[in-house]
Amino acid sequence: MKIAIINGPNLNLLGKREPEIYGSITFEAFFTELKVAYPAVELYYFQSNVEGELINEIQRVGYSFDGIILNAGGYTHTSVAIGDSIAAITTKVIEVHISNIEAREEFRKLSHISAKAAGSIVGLGLSGYKLAIDWFIEHK
Numbered sequence: 001m002k003i004a005i006i007n008g009p010n011l012n013l014l015g016k017r018e019p020e021i022y023g024s025i026t027f028e029a030f031f032t033e034l035k036v037a038y039p040a041v042e043l044y045y046f047q048s049n050v051e052g053e054l055i056n057e058i059q060r061v062g063y064s065f066d067g068i069i070l071n072a073g074g075y076t077h078t079s080v081a082i083g084d085s086i087a088a089i090t091t092k093v094i095e096v097h098i099s100n101i102e103a104r105e106e107f108r109k110l111s112h113i114s115a116k117a118a119g120s121i122v123g124l125g126l127s128g129y130k131l132a133i134d135w136f137i138e139h140k
Contacts, residue, residue, distance in 0.1 A: 001040070003136055004061040005031070005129060007047040007052055008073035014098075021099050023125060030126050038133055045097055055085045062089025067136035069129055071096045076111050083112035092139075094132040095120040 007027060007138035010017060015026035031045050044065070046057045054072065061068060068097070070093050075082050087094050095113045100123025114120050119135065 001067075001140060002042045002044065002065045003067040003069065004044045004046065004065050005034075005059075005071075006054060006057055006061075007045075007071045008075050009049040010073055011071060012047050012049065016138045021129045022133065023098070025126070030129070034129065034133070036138075037130070041133060041135075041137070044087040045115075051081065053055055055081055058082070058085045058089060058093075062086075062091045065091050066140060067091060069096055069132040070094070070113065070117070071098070072113055076101070076113050078112070080112050083116050086113060086116040092136075094118055094135060095122075096128040096132055097122040098125055098128065099123060101134060 011027060014022055015024055027047070031043070035043055045063070048054050048057070054075065058068065058070070068091050070081065072082055076097070089125065093116070095111065095117040102122065111120070121131050
């Protein structure tokens with residue numbers, strides 16, 4: 001099983017950025033933990049702060065991987081194009097957000113991804129990525 005984790009803008013700053021919201025571990029350290037916890041799953045990680053690069057990556061893996069876990073960061077609320085890229089591919093996508101976007105600013109309640117994703121996991125911290133992997137394993 002091959003699962004891609006695609007993270008959007010500012011998620012490269014995990015461990016430094018607003019630790020009261022996002023925690024104190026870097027995503028690279030967490031990704032190492034994921035690979036140890038899921039040895040039977042081939043995990044791939046990509047992060048970009050650039051909208052077009054995220055779209056290119058979604059399209060690149062969107063026909064050959066078994067699942068995509070997408071945290072599009074702030075682009076969740078602004079990018080119709082990322083939503084369209086999810087609609088265009090055959091690989092299922094689980095939307096993940098570390099914070100509870102429903103409990104934050106009003107503009108964060110709009111997602112251009114949710115309606116096109118197989119599901120959404122919000123507000124459970126980095127555990128949301130593990131739950132998404134578990135879902136893909138159960139639904140392969």
